[in-house]
Amino acid sequence: MPNCEDCDHYWRADELGEGGTCPTCGRTLDTTPSKTPWHFKLLIATLTIYLSWRAVQGIEWVIHKI
Template sequence: MPWCDGCDRFYKPGSLAPDGTCVHCGRFIASPDDEPDEPTDGPSRAPWHFYLLIVAVVVYLGWRLVQGIAWLAHRYL
């Protein structure tokens, strides 16, 4: 991933100027012939542990909902 020392930020290869320079400061960053290590044909997928986190959050909130309903039933019934 190209890095611009002048702007202190990373750039995607497609976001550079056609000649491989930074669009903000004009410094040369990378050759336009350099290809990325991974193909960028389609949208990238989220990592597996993100899905695991989503499942854990849904289970936790579902359990808290059950506890809340039980508390309401105990209090008002």
């Protein structure tokens, strides 16, 4: 949902002016839909870091076994 920081107001897509501008102040707003919620990105990032850490541990274990 596009948010105008100047007006501190969330607008629906059909409320926006021509070219995705704020109907009140005319400012061009970011209408890019954010399909990925931030907590999902955080989960993926955490999982990636965790798996990388596990991979390093696994490699170290193999090195010590040789």
